[in-house]
Structures are given as C-alpha cells and as structure tokens.
Amino acid sequence: MSVRIVFLGPLRDMAGEQEREVAGPLDWHGLLREVGPQIAGQLAESRVNVACSGRVLADKTALFANDGDEVALLPPVSGG
Amino acid sequence: MSVRIVFLGPLRDMAGEQEREVAGPLDWHGLLREVGPQIAGQLAESRVNVACSGRVLADKTALFANDGDEVALLPPVSGG
Amino acid sequence: MQIAAPADVRLLEKGMSVGEGLAAFSSAHQRAGAVASFLGTVRPDEAVQALELTHYQPLTLPGMSQLADSALRRFGLDGVLVWHRVGVMAPGQPIVLVITASRHRREAFDAVDFLMDHLKSAAWFWKREKRPDGWHWIEPRERDHADLARWN
Amino acid sequence: MQIAAPADVRLLEKGMSVGEGLAAFSSAHQRAGAVASFLGTVRPDEAVQALELTHYQPLTLPGMSQLADSALRRFGLDGVLVWHRVGVMAPGQPIVLVITASRHRREAFDAVDFLMDHLKSAAWFWKREKRPDGWHWIEPRERDHADLARWN
Numbered sequence: 536m537s538v539r540i541v542f543l544g545p546l547r548d549m550a551g552e553q554e555r556e557v558a559g560p561l562d563w564h565g566l567l568r569e570v571g572p573q574i575a576g577q578l579a580e581s582r583v584n585v586a587c588s589g590r591v592l593a594d595k596t597a598l599f600a601n602d603g604d605e606v607a608l609l610p611p612v613s614g615g
Numbered sequence: 616m617s618v619r620i621v622f623l624g625p626l627r628d629m630a631g632e633q634e635r636e637v638a639g640p641l642d643w644h645g646l647l648r649e650v651g652p653q654i655a656g657q658l659a660e661s662r663v664n665v666a667c668s669g670r671v672l673a674d675k676t677a678l679f680a681n682d683g684d685e686v687a688l689l690p691p692v693s694g695g
Numbered sequence: 696m697q698i699a700a701p702a703d704v705r706l707l708e709k710g711m712s713v714g715e716g717l718a719a720f721s722s723a724h725q726r727a728g729a730v731a732s733f734l735g736t737v738r739p740d741e742a743v744q745a746l747e748l749t750h751y752q753p754l755t756l757p758g759m760s761q762l763a764d765s766a767l768r769r770f771g772l773d774g775v776l777v778w779h780r781v782g783v784m785a786p787g788q789p790i791v792l793v794i795t796a797s798r799h800r801r802e803a804f805d806a807v808d809f810l811m812d813h814l815k816s817a818a819w820f821w822k823r824e825k826r827p828d829g830w831h832w833i834e835p836r837e838r839d840h841a842d843l844a845r846w847n
Numbered sequence: 848m849q850i851a852a853p854a855d856v857r858l859l860e861k862g863m864s865v866g867e868g869l870a871a872f873s874s875a876h877q878r879a880g881a882v883a884s885f886l887g888t889v890r891p892d893e894a895v896q897a898l899e900l901t902h903y904q905p906l907t908l909p910g911m912s913q914l915a916d917s918a919l920r921r922f923g924l925d926g927v928l929v930w931h932r933v934g935v936m937a938p939g940q941p942i943v944l945v946i947t948a949s950r951h952r953r954e955a956f957d958a959v960d961f962l963m964d965h966l967k968s969a970a971w972f973w974k975r976e977k978r979p980d981g982w983h984w985i986e987p988r989e990r991d992h993a994d995l996a997r998w999n
Contacts, residue, residue, distance in 0.1 A: 541903070543901065543903055543973055544901065544973030544975075544984060545973070545975075545984040547901075548984075586903075586905070586906060588905075589905035589906065589909075591906065605905070607903055607905070607906070609903070609906075609971070610973065611986050611987065612968065612969070612970060612971055612972055612973060612987070613967070613968065613972065613973065613974045613985050613986055613987045613991075614900065614931065614943070614966045614967055614968075614970045614971075614972030614974065615887055615931075615942065615943050615963055615966040615967035615970075615972075621751070623749065623751055623821055624749065624821030624823075624832060625821070625823075625832040627749075628832075666751075666753070666754060668753075669753035669754065669757075671754065685753070687751055687753070687754070689751070689754075689819070690821065691834050691835065692816065692817070692818060692819055692820055692821060692835070693815070693816065693820065693821065693822045693833050693834055693835045693839075694748065694779065694791070694814045694815055694816075694818045694819075694820030694822065695735055695779075695790065695791050695811060695814040695815040695818075695820075712870075713869055713870060713873055714866035714867055714868075714869045714870025714871075714873075715866055715870075716866075717865055717866045717869045717884070717886075718864075718865060718866025718867075719866070721865055721866075721886055721888070721941075725888065725891065725938075725939035726890070726891050726939070727888070727890070728887065728888055728889075728890030729885070729886075729887060729888075730885070730886040730887075730888070731883075731884065731885050731886075731959075732869070732882075732883065732884045732885075732886075733881070733882070733883050733884075733952065733955070733956070734869075734873055734881075734882040734883075734884075735880065735881060735882075735952070736873070736877065736879070736880055736881075736882070737880075738878070738879070738880030738950065739877065739878050786877075787877035787878070789873075798890065800885065800887070800963060803885070804885070804956065804959075804960065807883075807956075808956065811952060
C-alpha cells in the first residue's frame with residue numbers, strides 16, 4: 536500500500552508521468568518534496584487545486600494522505 | 616375577373632367566410648363598405664394591416680385593387 | 696436530410712423531425728464551432744386541447760426568409776434554420792424550431808433570441824387554442840412586444 | 848435512446864449523437880413547452896489538427912451532476928441534459944451538448960448559458976490542441992472567467 540499522486544493536464548507533462556506511487560502518510564510538505572521544485576512551484580499558486588480521495592481540499596496545505604489514498608494535482612481547468 | 620378579399624385570423628370568424636369575391640376596382644372606402652361595419656371598425660385600427668397582391672401596404676387607405684388582385688386583411692399576429 | 700445553406704426556412708404542414716434537423720444542420724455547418732437552438736412545443740395545459748396556426752401564403756414564408764437573412768447579417772452567422780408548423784397541433788407537439796451556427800456562442804444565442812422574438816410577434820401567423828368551450832384566438836402579450844422592441 | 852430525468856449527464860469516450868439526443872430529450876420532456884440547446888464543436892482552424900480533453904474520474908462526472916442539479920433548481924427547469932466528450936477529437940466533431948427544458952424560453956436559454964459558462968471554466972476538464980509544432984495546453988481566457996462571474 537502507498538499513496539498515489541496523479542498529475543492532471545499540463546502537470547502531467549511537467550512530471551513526465553501520469554501518476555507516481557509514494558510511501559504514506561503524505562502531508563503538504565512531503566508532497567512538495569516528492570514532486571520536485573518545478574511542480575512544487577505550480578502547487579504554490581492558488582489556482583492549482585489538490586484533491587485527496589476524490590475530494591477537493593479547501594485548504595490544500597492541510598493535506599494528509601494515508602496509504603491507499605489518491606492525491607490529485609489539479610491545474611486550472613478548461614472545458615467546453 | 617374580380618378582386619378577392621381574404622380574411623385572416625379572427626377576422627375570418629367575424630366575416631363568417633375565408634374569402635369573398637367583389638367587383639374591381641376596389642379602394643379603401645369601397646373595402647370598408649364591402650366588409651360591413653364590424654370589420655370596418657377593425658380595419659380602422661392601426662394594428663390591422665392590409666396587403667394587396669402579396670405586399671403589405673404602408674398606407675392602407677391608399678388601397679387600389681384591380682380585377683385579379685388579392686386583398687388580405689391582416690389582424691395582429693401571434694406565432695411561435 | 697438535405698439542409699439549405701446558409702438559410703433553411705420551412706413552413707411545415709405536419710410533423711417536424713427536430714432531431715434529424717439538428718443533426719443535418721450541425722453537419723452542414725461543421726466549420727461553425729457554436730450551434731444554438733430553440734424548440735417550442737404546445738405546452739400541455741388542462742384547458743387547451745389543441746392549437747391551430749394559420750398563415751397567409753403570399754406573405755408568411757417570404758417574411759420568414761427575410762427574417763432569416765437579417766439574422767445572418769446582423770449576427771454574422773454561418774447558418775440558420777427556421778422551421779414553423781402550421782395547421783392543428785396537439786399538446787406536446789413541436790411548433791417552431793430555430794437553429795443558428797456561428798463561430799462563437801454569444802452570437803449564436805443572441806440570434807436565436809432575435810429570431811424567436813420576431814416569430815412570436817412579427818411574423819405572419821395567427822394562433823388559436825381549442826378549449827372546452829371552443830376556439831379562442833391568441834394575441835401577442837405585452838411581454839412579447841417588449842421582447843421585440845429590444846432589437847430596435 | 849433512454850434519457851434520464853430530470854438530469855441526463857454523460858461523459859462520452861467517443862462520438863456524440865446530437866440529433867438523437869435532442870429528439871429523445873424533447874420527447875422525454877413534452878410538458879415543458881421550451882427546449883433550448885447548445886452544441887460546441889471543434890472549430891476548424893488551419894493550425895489546429897486535433898483537440899484532446901482529459902478528465903479526472905473521481906471528480907469530473909460528479910461535478911457535472913452537481914452542476915446539472917444546480918441549474919435545475921436555479922432556473923426551475925423540467926429537465927436538463929449535459930453531455931461532454933473526453934479523448935481526442937477532430938475538427939468539426941462535437942465536444943459538448945447542453946439541452947434544457949422549461950415552461951418558458953427565458954429560463955431555458957439562461958440555464959444553457961449558465962451551464963456552458965461553468966463547463967468552460969469551472970468543470971474538471973483539461974484541454975490541449977495539436978498544432979504543427981506539437982500539443983499545447985489551453986487555459987481559460989479572461990473572458991471565460993468574466994462570463995462565469997456573472998452568475999455569482
């Protein structure tokens with residue numbers, strides 16, 4: 536068991552992969568370390584959201600993911 | 616040959632017929648006489664239009680229909 | 696189904712294939728990007744058993760074509776479809792279908808609005824409803840005239 | 848085609864039968880009187896060879912369903928349909944179809960507008976275009992954010 540980090544949209548290109556498994560538990564500082572400085576810089580922006588287990592976090596810095604959780608990194612959206 | 620008067624919408628019910636053939640030529644005063652007082656009262660209203668030969672008259676009192684022409688009496692419309 | 700471009704304007708004596716109309720129109724205008732539509736049907740109402748629309752052949756279809764052309768020009772549309780039923784319709788049946796194609800959503804929407812406002816109170820149709828006590832002619836409401844005045 | 852009432856919300860991996868959708872939706876909501884729709888397609892552009900939309904399974908469809916429910920309540924709709932493509936699309940192909948049914952035209956129109964503004968910049972989709980020099984991610988334009996702010 537581990538925490539799965541999922542990269543969406545342009546963050547997928549930046550990460551060079553769609554997802555990565557890391558050891559849990561994972562908090563905000565652990566996430567910033569795992570994803571490397573470029574994506575960490577993106578995560579610092581308010582328009583980039585983080586979801587844990589299918590719920591978007593109101594305060595992403597309060598992230599606390601356990602083994603088995605999925606953490607999604609959500610850059611600005613564009614649909615339609 | 617004669618002038619055909621066509622009654623549209625509620626004027627059809629008032630006239631009790633869809634159309635009537637009358638002797639030409641037919642001017643505005645001739646029209647008012649032909650259609651009787653109830654429809655003449657309707658024609659006096661600005662929201663009732665008159666077409667002659669498929670063209671709506673800008674000034675209906677300038678009507679001058681010859682034999683073979685069709686005169687249409689057009690009450691307020693409602694579509695859609 | 697063949698769709699006339701840029702304007703497909705029809706008076707229909709019976710029925711209206713709304714799905715086929717949208718499918719054919721949108722494939723005829725694939726370059727557009729934005730396709731907006733409005734479908735008006737006879738609203739079921741306990742008191743209304745049927746609706747009848749009459750028209751005047753020499754004016755009604757030419758007037759609809761002029762209206763379609765002015766919408767094409769005014770909103771810079773790629774295409775427009777205006778279909779209107781005449782005759783007797785039962786509750787739930789289609790009365791009018793308007794579809795517009797444009798590069799952008801806003802123009803497509805506004806053009807549908809413009810077309811509907813004009814069809815409601817400035818096109819050569821006369822509408823009456825059959826109620827339990829007989830047929831009643833319907834005049835445009837004040838609201839319809841106000842809607843139309845928006846475009847002046 | 849079966850249409851879920853009052854809300855039919857779908858993520859489509861391939862194709863979109865827009866005509867069938869409108870036909871089935873309008874017969875499922877015959878009591879409405881007013882049916883408005885918007886269809887967005889990939890706009891042909893010399894520089895754009897394809898469009899790709901990605902989504903995030905745990906969020907995208909639930910978010911679309913919540914959006915449809917809020918449109919139903921806010922505009923008092925009889926029914927709503929929200930279909931969105933994901934995957935790779937060619938120029939001219941459908942991306943999104945929104946249909947609303949209401950008693951009156953104004954509410955049906957406004958609800959389509961509301962849904963499209965939210966799908967454009969407040970739904971969980973990420974869009975990229977393939978141009979001759981490769982794939983480029985598309986961010987919402989300022990205009991999209993302004994459109995969204997109208998509903999607050």
